[in-house]
Amino acid sequence: MKIRMKHKMTFEEADQLIERYYDGLTSVEEERQLKEFLLQPGLPARYEAEQAIFGYFKPQQEKPGFNIRPFMRWAGVAAILLVGVFSIQIFVPEVHANYAYVDGRKITDINEIKLQAMATLHDIPSGNSEVEESINNLNNKDIIKQQLETFATFE
């Protein structure tokens, strides 16, 4: 088992390595060490150019401002709930109870409800009965007599 002790590079050593890097004299291992050194945060500003070369980016401070993402999540939840409610309304068949109201009094007895329903159906006149009624009115002698009597006062 190999135990590798980590050596922390000083600024002087790093400067020397950078110089060797620009001259093209560094080995792979030296470049790895240099990269390790440059990728650590909090280095003096003079290393910025080399940090850029080795792909180090300063963590950008988050701009304080309105973030819509948490609200979107809640809005999504609200929309899902709404969709659920509407879906139930649409896809679940309407449940009607059987009832009747007579003078504002609720009736739930099915036989009485049916009786009321039949009574209502009976009130619908058939086409023939309408015609018959009109003919009966035309043949009603009493009406004609009454109408003629109104002219009798002119005598």
Next chain:
Amino acid sequence: MQHLNKKLKIRNMRPIKLFFALILFTAFSGISDIQAQEDMEIKKAFDLYGEKKGVVMVELTDEMLDGYDFSLFKSLMIKDNREAADYIRKCLKKDEVGAKKVKQVVANGVPTSIYLQLPRKKELYRLILFNETSNLEHKITLIYIESKNDSEDVLKLILKKK
């Protein structure tokens, strides 16, 4: 780097797209629901007069009614209320717009008997019957029927059974 940006964009877009899709679906559901209610103006008459004095209101669902096979039967019988008759006539005038067939008996320029055959709602035929009589007493009868049987057949059956 570009790949990372793309990934971030997609991750940000996904909830937005989902949100709008849900909103659209919700709106569509709402619209269809509103339309279903709007095409029945006489529902207002049932709501307005159903529980008042001198009124008989009946609602029967999926019940066999002396040989009639109705999915929904709603009726309103109102005595001595000419205002209600005028109100129902106004409602029927609006329902007439979408009706497939209209039959009327007019007395003194006022429709006293109305039969409306409404467009089908899913697999159900719908019809409205209205009658106003003033012979012995003033009486209004309003019936709304939903049935799997053809509206014409339902009407024939009602008239035949009388």
